[in-house]
């Protein structure tokens with residue numbers, strides 16, 4: 001293979017977005033992917049029946065559409081055929097008694113919905129927005145800034161100027177509160193708590209974890225404002241468009257090409273060697289879209305000792321499982337008719353239900369009453385299935401990797417590993433729960449495909465133990481400390497080697513935050529050029 005400016009190891013959304021941003025600025029980029037598809041946790045495929053296009057892993061793109069990479073690449077991607085479709089019914093929670101609560105697209109609609117459950121919670125929603133929105137720049141700034149950098153220091157200074165010393169302690173202390181405490185303080189109704197608490201699972205946390213309160217509010221505001229956008233035709237359309245940008249600049253994206261060594265010469269990363277022994281040279285950067293475990297434990301022949309030790313201690317989070325249904329007709333939900341139009345419905349007894357399921361999973365148990373994430377992509381994009389049919393995308397985020405038992409006392413968990421039989425019996429349990437609310441579910445199933453934590457890990461080495469989020473997001477591995485203290489951010493101890501992906505700040509999700517941050521740093525002109533540009537600016541102004 002030829003020489004490139006940059007070689008990207010792994011074609012996750014961060015690797016591709018970084019590659020596309022560099023390509024847009026004229027770099028020749030080569031992305032190397034071990035799998036036979038590009039996109040990592042983005043894959044659209046007919047895995048059940050012909051004509052049913054399932055998003056096999058990730059499905060919902062609000063983070064991408066709200067992120068820095070989309071802001072810079074959106075027009076290019078649209079030219080390559082990417083189109084987003086959205087909904088006014090992004091999410092809701094269905095409780096065991098058949099009552100449901102919804103998060104809608106305007107402050108007024110949400111206030112009215114919360115008042116429906118408890119008079120006064122509508123005002124509490126408005127108060128939350130009044131407190132959140134003036135400082136939203138700081139919240140989103142944290143997620144879009146290299147924290148250990150001049151820009152990170154600038155963000156801290158901005159917060160200091162706004163709040164003063166005591167104010168900043170008060171504000172930052174509030175960010176640490178759990179969803180239980182924060183939602184409990186704000187809203188009287190358990191329906192409101194149960195509407196927002198399941199969303200903290202999507203940030204890798206549980207409702208009793210530090211920072212989960214603020215994360216629940218970040219998501220609430222983001223969903224109210226941005227809805228639940230998805231690409232028409234499936235998530236893979238985003239991948240296709242990113243790849244097209246890289247190709248248009250003379251780059252390459254190779255599948256079935258595993259990298260087994262990052263080549264280092266005189267302390268600088270100069271390329272990679274593939275598992276078949278080919279060498280690909282990178283004249284400016286190697287970008288590794290992998291876990292710290294793989295980067296420092298496998299890809300570097302002689303990794304810096306401290307980083308290797310830290311990487312060895314990097315912890316992975318709870319495991320997850322996906323279930324895909326192809327249905328002969330759309331699901332007919334019992335109860336509120338809006339359930340049939342809602343993109344993501346959470347089935348849970350409420351905040352305590354989520355807390356219990358998380359705790360059971362943390363203790364190695366299959367939860368007795370899991371939080372079931374029911375995705376209905378056809379409510380937004382009917383093109384993904386033949387007319388009149390149904391698709392359900394089910395996500396279960398509260399599972400252990402080593403199964404010690406079943407909190408419901410029903411399933412024999414055997415050796416504790418994720419066998420095909422355990423996967424299918426657990427999927428049966430979830431299916432039976434769904435069928436209580438969707439009476440036509442079982443009679444309409446054409447096909448069901450379940451993916452256990454072990455299947456997820458086998459599909460993508462970044463999903464260690466089936467953790468969908470690239471490493472636990474406990475406070476000691478999050479924000480300023482991701483992937484680990486002593487080596488936070490994206491620069492590595494090796495010159496020219498950069499680390500991106502869910503294991504790095506700002507963590508998981510399709511926002512491609514780490515890919516965008518690394519591209520920004522790689523494209524920054526060197527210091528002498530910056531000084532000349534600044535001097536020219538000053539002369540020009542004079």
Ligand SMILES: Cc1cc2nc3c(=O)[nH]c(=O)nc-3n(C[C@H](O)[C@H](O)[C@H](O)COP(=O)(O)OP(=O)(O)OC[C@H]3O[C@@H](n4cnc5c(N)ncnc54)[C@H](O)[C@@H]3O)c2cc1C
Nearest residue numbers: 010012014034040041058059060259468501502508509510
């Ligand atoms: C089931 C599931 C559902 C999710 N749902 C959503 C959702 O709806 N919305 C959302 O915002 N987020 C969702 N997430 C999270 C989000 O998808 C991920 O955080 C994000 O896609 C991770 O991107 P990444 O850049 O870290 O790379 P990944 O997507 O993990 O891809 C890394 C790629 O690198 C390849 N690779 C690794 N090592 C090598 C090597 N040595 N050589 C060559 N290739 C290599 C892997 O094969 C893989 O393709 C979900 C995640 C999962 C697993």
